[in-house]
Amino acid sequence: GALGELETKLVDCRACPRLVAWREQVAVVKRSSFRDWEYWARPVPGFGPADAPLALIGLAPAAHGGNRTGRIFTGDPSGEVLYAALYEVGLASQPTATHRGDGLALHGVRITVPVHCAPPDNRPSVGERDTCRPWLARELELLRPGLRVVVALGGFAWQALLPVLADAGWSLPRPRPKFGHGAQVLLTDARSGRDLYLLGCYHPSQRNVSTHTLTVPMLHTVLRHAAQLAGV
Numbered sequence: 001g002a003l004g005e006l007e008t009k010l011v012d013c014r015a016c017p018r019l020v021a022w023r024e025q026v027a028v029v030k031r032s033s034f035r036d037w038e039y040w041a042r043p044v045p046g047f048g049p050a051d052a053p054l055a056l057i058g059l060a061p062a063a064h065g066g067n068r069t070g071r072i073f074t075g076d077p078s079g080e081v082l083y084a085a086l087y088e089v090g091l092a093s094q095p096t097a098t099h100r101g102d103g104l105a106l107h108g109v110r111i112t113v114p115v116h117c118a119p120p121d122n123r124p125s126v127g128e129r130d131t132c133r134p135w136l137a138r139e140l141e142l143l144r145p146g147l148r149v150v151v152a153l154g155g156f157a158w159q160a161l162l163p164v165l166a167d168a169g170w171s172l173p174r175p176r177p178k179f180g181h182g183a184q185v186l187l188t189d190a191r192s193g194r195d196l197y198l199l200g201c202y203h204p205s206q207r208n209v210s211t212h213t214l215t216v217p218m219l220h221t222v223l224r225h226a227a228q229l230a231g232v
């Protein structure tokens with residue numbers, strides 16, 4: 001389908017020199033526990049069905065997670081928390097994500113990122129975010145016919161999403177809504193009159209989880225609410 005074609009093009013992207021260098025460098029140096037792995041070392045596409053009414057937007061692939069396995073949030077601590085929660089609320093077929101081909105399937109939810117290549121220190125620059133924006137815009141456009149809820153996992157995703165949604169014709173409140181855990185904004189498509197909910201949720205990063213900024217029950221609550229709004 002169209003989403004598959006988009007992914008085929010995406011994985012060849014080399015538009016950000018710093019990120020291309022980093023994603024390939026960590027694949028050579030590796031982490032000792034993964035020394036037998038042949039790292040993916042390319043842009044990591046979104047994951048989940050093309051007709052998903054719910055989209056989760058993260059940050060960027062982890063150097064030794066998605067950048068190693070080739071599937072977003074797969075094989076890293078953030079993904080351990082996220083996929084376990086998705087399974088708990090009925091959106092994933094299994095609680096663990098270790099590699100492509102591990103049998104994991106998502107129900108009614110698509111997971112993607114505003115920056116598709118692993119950045120040093122998990123920090124993409126504003127320029128890299130803007131360079132990668134057309135990929136996010138195209139993916140959301142393809143999901144759009146069935147899309148009802150978008151969850152920004154963290155402030156970076158929120159900031160990346162607002163211009164994409166505005167450019168795509170969703171009416172955003174003014175002043176621009178601020179990111180927060182539990183934030184909820186109702187957007188309307190000026191063309192079709194359809195509604196879209198934008199929700200905020202802290203990113204399930206190791207740091208947020210270890211400091212209890214984001215607890216597992218907090219994550220369950222947002223995901224359950226999002227699934228309910230999306231009719232999943």
Ligand code: SF4
Binds near residue numbers: 013015020043
């Ligand atoms: Fe291309 Fe996005 Fe990767 Fe930059 S971050 S190289 S725009 S896929």
